[in-house]
Amino acid sequence: MATSTKTILSGNEAVARGAWEAGTTFGSGYPGTPSSEILPALTQLEGCYTEWSVNEKCALEAAAGASLAGARTLVTMKHVGLNVAADPFFTLSYVGVNGGLVIVSADDPAMHSSQNEQDSRNYARAAKVPMLEPSDSQEAKEFTRIAMQLSEQFDTPVLLRTMTRIAHSEGIVELGDRVEVRRECGPVRDPQKYVMIPAYARKRRALMRERTARLVEFAEQTDLNRAEPGSGDIGLITSSVAYEYAREAAPQACILKLGLTWPLPPEKIRQFAATVHKLYVIEELDPYLKEQVLALGVQVEDLPESLQIGELSPERVAAGLRGEDISPPTGDLAPRPPVLCPGCPHRGVFMTLKKLKAFVTGDIGCYTLGTLPPLSALDTCLCMGAGIGEAHGIDMACGESHKQVAVIGDSTFMHSGITGLVNIAYNGGSSVVVILDNGTTAMTGGQDHPGTGFTLSGRPGKQVDIPGLCRAAGIPNVTVVDPRDLDRLQATLQEAMDSDQAWVIIAQCGCVLKTREHNEPRVINEDLCIQCGLCLKIGCPAITTRTDVGTDKPQPVIDAGLCVGCGLCAQVCPKEAIGVADE
Amino acid sequence: MPTNILLSGVGGQGIITASKVLAEAALISGFHVKKSEVHGMSQRGGSVESHVRFSADGRVHSPLIPVGQTDILLAFELLEALRSIPTTAPEALVLVDDRRIVPMSVTSGPFEYPAAPLDQLAASGRRVHVVSSLTVANDLGEPRAANIVMLGAASRFLPIEPQAWTEAIRRAVRPKAVELNLRAFQEGIDTLRVE
Numbered sequence: 053m054a055t056s057t058k059t060i061l062s063g064n065e066a067v068a069r070g071a072w073e074a075g076t077t078f079g080s081g082y083p084g085t086p087s088s089e090i091l092p093a094l095t096q097l098e099g100c101y102t103e104w105s106v107n108e109k110c111a112l113e114a115a116a117g118a119s120l121a122g123a124r125t126l127v128t129m130k131h132v133g134l135n136v137a138a139d140p141f142f143t144l145s146y147v148g149v150n151g152g153l154v155i156v157s158a159d160d161p162a163m164h165s166s167q168n169e170q171d172s173r174n175y176a177r178a179a180k181v182p183m184l185e186p187s188d189s190q191e192a193k194e195f196t197r198i199a200m201q202l203s204e205q206f207d208t209p210v211l212l213r214t215m216t217r218i219a220h221s222e223g224i225v226e227l228g229d230r231v232e233v234r235r236e237c238g239p240v241r242d243p244q245k246y247v248m249i250p251a252y253a254r255k256r257r258a259l260m261r262e263r264t265a266r267l268v269e270f271a272e273q274t275d276l277n278r279a280e281p282g283s284g285d286i287g288l289i290t291s292s293v294a295y296e297y298a299r300e301a302a303p304q305a306c307i308l309k310l311g312l313t314w315p316l317p318p319e320k321i322r323q324f325a326a327t328v329h330k331l332y333v334i335e336e337l338d339p340y341l342k343e344q345v346l347a348l349g350v351q352v353e354d355l356p357e358s359l360q361i362g363e364l365s366p367e368r369v370a371a372g373l374r375g376e377d378i379s380p381p382t383g384d385l386a387p388r389p390p391v392l393c394p395g396c397p398h399r400g401v402f403m404t405l406k407k408l409k410a411f412v413t414g415d416i417g418c419y420t421l422g423t424l425p426p427l428s429a430l431d432t433c434l435c436m437g438a439g440i441g442e443a444h445g446i447d448m449a450c451g452e453s454h455k456q457v458a459v460i461g462d463s464t465f466m467h468s469g470i471t472g473l474v475n476i477a478y479n480g481g482s483s484v485v486v487i488l489d490n491g492t493t494a495m496t497g498g499q500d501h502p503g504t505g506f507t508l509s510g511r512p513g514k515q516v517d518i519p520g521l522c523r524a525a526g527i528p529n530v531t532v533v534d535p536r537d538l539d540r541l542q543a544t545l546q547e548a549m550d551s552d553q554a555w556v557i558i559a560q561c562g563c564v565l566k567t568r569e570h571n572e573p574r575v576i577n578e579d580l581c582i583q584c585g586l587c588l589k590i591g592c593p594a595i596t597t598r599t600d601v602g603t604d605k606p607q608p609v610i611d612a613g614l615c616v617g618c619g620l621c622a623q624v625c626p627k628e629a630i631g632v633a634d635e
Numbered sequence: 636m637p638t639n640i641l642l643s644g645v646g647g648q649g650i651i652t653a654s655k656v657l658a659e660a661a662l663i664s665g666f667h668v669k670k671s672e673v674h675g676m677s678q679r680g681g682s683v684e685s686h687v688r689f690s691a692d693g694r695v696h697s698p699l700i701p702v703g704q705t706d707i708l709l710a711f712e713l714l715e716a717l718r719s720i721p722t723t724a725p726e727a728l729v730l731v732d733d734r735r736i737v738p739m740s741v742t743s744g745p746f747e748y749p750a751a752p753l754d755q756l757a758a759s760g761r762r763v764h765v766v767s768s769l770t771v772a773n774d775l776g777e778p779r780a781a782n783i784v785m786l787g788a789a790s791r792f793l794p795i796e797p798q799a800w801t802e803a804i805r806r807a808v809r810p811k812a813v814e815l816n817l818r819a820f821q822e823g824i825d826t827l828r829v830e
Contacts, residue, residue, distance in 0.1 A: 060662055060670075085674065164673045188669070188698075221671035221698035222658060296696040366701040378702075381721050386714060386746035388645065388738040390679030421679070426743035588743050593680050596737045 057227040063218040066189040066225050067156055068093035070196030071126040074152070075233035076100055078118035080111040082467065083496035084130030085165045086219035087158035091128055095509060099230070104499055104508045107436070107467040108133040112140045112155065119153040119209075120246060122237045124200055131159045131172045132435065136468070138175070143248055144209045145179045146256040150240055151233075152203035152210075154196060159215035161336045162363040165495075167416065167433065169362070171337035176211050176314035177344075180260055182267055183211040183314040184276065185292040189223040195311060197228075198276070206263055206270075213313075215336070217293040217363070268315050276311030279324055286373070287328030289321065289341060294364055298334040301369035313341065318348050325350045332373065336364050392421050394594040395569065395616035397490055397561035400535045401459065402429035403590055403624070404542045405486075408549060410457040411446070413439040417461035418495045418563075419488050426591045430459070437468030443483040444476045455549055457484045463493035463501040466516065470525070476554050477526030484548040484555045485527075487518060488535075490563035498566055522556040535559035538623045564616055571617025572632040574610050580629035583607055587621040587630065595621060637690040638793070639700040643719040644711030645736045646680050649782035652807060653709070654685035656786060660795050660803035661689035671698035680738075682715055707792060708761070709785055711768070712736050713752035720759050729763045730788055730827070731756060732781070764788075764827060771822050780819035787823020 061069065068090050071079065079094045079102040081087070095102045105111035108129040115125040129137060134157045141155065157175070160166040176183035184199050186192040192214065199210040244252045271277060284304045291310040298307060308324040310316070325331050325345075332353050333342040337360060345352055356377040359368065371378045392399055402422040405412050406429040413432045414420060423430035432442050443458035460469045465487050476483055493499040500506040505515040522530045529551065533544050541559070548555035562569070573594075576587075583605040587595055594614035597606035610621070610630075622630040640657065642650045654670055661668045666689035673684070688695045705723040710716030710731040723729065733753065740746045749755060756763045768784035783804065790800055800820060808816050 058662070060658055060668060216673065217671055217698055220674050221669060222655075223669045223695075223698070224662065224667065293698070296698065300696040300701065365699055366697045367703070383718065383721070385718050386738050386740045386744075386748060388680070388682040388714070388718075388740065390646070390681035391739050393679065418679075424739075426739075591739060591743055593739060593742075596742050 058224055059227060060222050061189050061193070061225040062089065062220060062222045063186070063189050063192040063214055064089040064220070065093045066192035067128075067196045067212065067214070068097060069225065069227065070193035071124075071154065071200065072097040072100065073193070073228045073230050074124060074197040074200035075231040076124045076126050076200065077233075078115060078123040078125040079103070079128070080105045080114050080125070081128035082106075082108045082111055082133055083493050083499045084133045084158070085496055086160060086216045087128045087130050087133075087156060087214075088496045088499065089219075090126075090156060091508060094126065102508050104501060106502060108137040109139060112137040112144070115153055116140055116144055116147070117239075119149045119151045121150065121239050123151040124233060125151060125153050126156065126196075127154070128156045129158070130166065131157055131170050132166060132168065133157070134172055134175055136436070141175065141181070141209070142179045145181045146248055146253055146260060147246055148207035148256070149203050149209060152200035154199045154203060154210050154212055156196075156212045156214065158219050159213065159337070161215055164216055167435065169337060171340060172211070172213050173313060173340045174338065176213070177340070180264060181209055181211050181314070182206065182312065183213055184311055185213050185313050186218060186311070187292055187295045187309070188218070189221065189225050191311065192218060193225050195276070206267060208263060213292070215293065221293075264315055268317065271312050271315055271317035272319050274312060277317055277320060278309055279320075280307040280309060282306040285329035287324060287331045288334050289324070289331065289345060290334040291341065292336070294334045294336055294369070297364050297366045297369045300366040302373060310341070316341070316344050321345055321348060322350060334364070334369055334372075389424065390421060391424070391591065391593050392418060393564055394592050394614050395564040395618040397535045397559065397563070398422060398488055399427070399590060399592065400538055400541060400620055401486060401488060401559050402427045403620075404538060404545055405429050405457060405459075407542065408455070408545055410455045410545075410549065412457050412459055413442040413446070414459045415439045415464055416495075417464055417488070419459055419461055422459075424591075426589045436464050437472050440469050440472030440476065440483075440485055443485070444472065444479070444481045447481050447483050448479065453482065453549070453552070457486060457545070457549065459486045459488055461494070462487060462489040462491065462503045462518070463499075465518070466502045470521065473522060473527065473556070474525045482552050482554050484545070484557065486545075487556060487558045489518065489558050489560045490566075492563045492566045494563045494565065498563070518558055519556075527556050528553045529555040530558070531555070532558045532560055535561050536618055536620060538620070564618075569616055571619075573612040573615035573617050574619065574622055574630050575612075575633045576608055576610055577629045577631065578607060580627050581607065582627055582629075584626060586624050586626065590620060590624060592621060637688040637695045638707070639705050640687045640707045640709065640789075641700060641705040641719055641722060642685040642687065642709045642711070643715045644683055645715060646683050648683070648711045649779060650683045650685055650711060653782035653786055654687050656783070656800075656803045656807045657687050658689070659806055660799045661687070663799040663802050664795050666691055667694050669695040669698045682718065684719065707789065709789055711782070711785065714738070714748060717749060717752055717755055720756065720761065723761055725760060727761045728792055729756065729761045730766045730785060731763060732768045732785065733765050734769055766823070766827055768823065771826050772819060775815065775819055775822065777815055777819070780816055783816045783819040784823035784826070787820040788827040790820070790824060791827060
C-alpha cells in the first residue's frame with residue numbers, strides 16, 4: 053500500500069491493532085464499557101481466534117489454556133470484569149505464561165456507565181503483575197505490543213490498564229506490520245509450573261520475587277518511563293491520560309511520565325525528585341502512585357483530596373496545583389439521561405411489577421434504567437447476577453415473602469445468574485426470577501452470547517435452552533411469556549408471587565435495536581383522550597406533550613418517527629383512545 | 636494552540652459520525668488531531684457530546700477540550716446547545732439547529748423545557764447562527780444527513796480545504812450514500828449566509 057500508514061484509531065482499536073501486530077492468535081473477553089470494541093476490532097484484523105466468553109473468568113481461564121499451549125493471547129474486560137476474573141488473575145501471576153498473555157482492564161472514572169469507579173491499578177500491585185498504562189492511541193498500540201513481549205520475556209501475565217478517555221478517544225496512530233510467531237502449538241507438560249498445589253506454588257512464589265527484582269531493573273532503564281524537562285521548579289509524576297491533562301495544565305513543569313506503573317523505578321523517581329523543588333503526583337482515582345512514591349521516602353506535595361473522585365481534566369489539574377478543586381457546573385437545565393427505547397420489551401415488565409407492588413432486585417443491563425422515573429420500578433443493582441442472590445437473601449432472612457422479584461437479562465443470566473438460580477433451588481428458596489430475554493447483550497452494543505445462537509465471529513453457535521436449564525436446576529415452575537401482552541404477564545407474575553415455590557418467568561421479546569421492528573405507529577385520538585396522563589407514566593420517549601390545544605392538562609402526542617408500534621400505551625389507555633391511524 | 640470544536644446534541648442525531656468526518660478531514664489536511672466522546676448514550680436518547688481538537692503546530696494533548704476553551708460549538712438541539720454554552724470561550728462561534736427534542740425529565744418529570752432557548756443563546760454573548768440542518772436534510776429527502784449539513788455550514792469557518800472534506804465524507808459513508816452526503820454538505824455551506 054502506497055498510502056500513508058497513519059490513521060485515526062480509538063484506543064480500543066489501537067489495542068487490537070497492537071495485539072495483532074504482536075502476533076496474537078487468541079482473543080477472549082466479555083463486553084463491558086469502555087472495553088467492548090477491542091475484540092470486534094481484533095476479529096476484523098483476521099488471523100486470530102476470538103470469542104465472547106460467558107464471563108470474564110471463563111475468558112481468562114480460556115486464555116490461560118491458550119497461553120499454556122503457546123499462543124499469544126489478549127483478554128479484554130472493564131474494571132468490574134477484572135473482579136470476576138480475579139481468581140485466575142492472582143494465581144496466573146504464580147504460574148506465568150508460555151505464549152504471551154495480556155489482560156486489558158478498562159476503568160471508568162466518573163462512572164459514565166458503571167456501578168463504581170474502582171481503580172484497577174491496585175490489582176497489579178496486589179497480584180504482583182506488571183502493568184502498562186498508555187496515554188493515547190499511539191501508545192495503546194505500542195504498549196500492547198510491548199506488553200506481549202514483556203509477558204514472554206519475564207514469564208508473567210501483563211495488565212494493560214486503560215480507561216474511558218483512552219479507550220473512547222481517537223488519535224493518530226502509525227500502523228506497523230504483523231509479526232508471525234512461528235511456534236508449535238500444543239500443551240506443555242510441566243506440573244511444577246502449572247499445578248498450583250502448595251509445594252509447587254511456594255517455589256513459584258520465590259521465582260516471582262526474583263522476577264519482580266528483574267522487572268524493577270527493567271523499569272529503571274526502559275523508555276516506557278521518561279523524564280521530560282521543563283523550566284520552573286515544579287515536577288509532576290504522572291501516567292495514563294492524566295499525563296496529557298498535566299502537560300496541558302502545566303506546560304512549564306518537569307514531568308516524569310510513567311508507562312510501566314508496576315513495578316515502579318525507585319532510582320528514577322528519586323533522581324527526578326532531586327531535580328525539582330516541589331513534587332506532585334497527578335493521577336486519577338486512588339493515590340496509587342503517590343503512596344508508593346511516599347514509601348520511597350520522597351517528599352510529595354498534597355493535592356485536594358476531592359481530586360481522587362471522578363475524572364480529571366486540564367482545568368481540574370490546574371486548579372489542583374493551586375490547591376483548589378472545581379465542582380462540575382450543576383446548572384438547572386432539564387437533565388437528559390438515557391432511557392429505555394421506544395418499544396423496549398423491558399418497559400411492560402417494569403410497569404407490571406410496579407402495579408403489583410413488587411420489591412425488585414436487579415442488576416446490570418439496559419433494564420437497570422427501570423429504576424429511573426417515571427417507571428421507578430427497580431430497587432437494587434449491585435453487580436452482575438446480584439439481583440437473583442439478593443432476592444434469595446431477602447426471602448431466607450425474612451422467612452416469608454415480601455414480594456421480592458429478581459429481574460435479570462439473558463446475557464447477565466449466562467454470565468452469573470445460573471449459579472444464583474441453582475442456589476435458590478438447592479437451598480429451598482421461593483423467589484420469583486424474571487429473565488428478560490431480548491436475545492442480545494443490549495447495553496454494551498448488541499453482542500452475542502450463549503442464548504442468541506451466534507458467536508462473535510457471526511457463525512452460528514449452540515443456543516442454551518433457558519427453560520430447560522432452569523428446570524434442570526430444580527426450579528419447579530418455568531413459564532415463558534410475551535412481555536408486551538400485559539394481561540398475561542400480570543396474571544403470570546401474580547400467580548408466581550402468590551406461590552410459595554420458586555418460579556422463573558422468561559419474558560421473551562427481541563430488543564428493538566436488534567430486530568429493527570417497525571409496526572404501524574400508534575396515534576392518540578384527541579377526541580377520546582381525557583389527558584389522564586397514564587400513557588405518559590410508561591416513560592416512552594415517543595410520547596411527549598403539547599400545551600397548545602386548550603386543555604387544562606398537557607395533551608399527550610405520539611411522535612410517529614420514534615414510535616415502533618409496540619402497543620403498550622394502547623393497552624394502558626382507559627379510554628381506548630390510542631390506536632393505529634385510520635382506525 | 637489547538638482549534639477546539641464541540642459537537643453536542645441527542646443520541647441518534649449522527650453526532651459521532653459527524654465528528655469522525657471532521658477529525659478525518661483535519662487529518663487529511665495534515666493537522667494533529669484528537670477526539671473524544673462517551674459511547675453508549677447514542678441509542679438511548681441521552682445527551683451526546685463529542686470533543687474534536689486539531690492543531691497545526693505540535694501535538695494535541697488532552698483529548699477533552701478544557702472548559703471555557705471551545706472555539707466552535709456545533710449544537711444539534713436547542714436544550715443541548717444551552718447545556719454546552721458554559722464550556723465555550725466568550726468569543727466562540729455557535730451553530731445551532733433550532734430543533735426541540737423534549738427529554739423524559741420534562742415529559743414525565745418536574746423539569747421544564749426552556750421557554751425561549753434562542754433568546755437565551757443570544758444573551759450568552761457568543762456569535763450564534765441558526766442552521767436548520769434537519770429541515771435542509773428533509774428537503775433533500777434524507778433526514779439522517781442533517782449532521783453533514785451542519786458540517787457544511789461549519790466548514791465556512793474552518794481551515795480545511797474542500798478536497799479534504801470530500802475525501803473524509805467518502806471514507807465515512809457507504810459508497811451509495813456519498814453523492815447525497817456531498818450534496819448535503821454543499822447545502823450546509825449555502826444555507827448559512829454570514830451577515
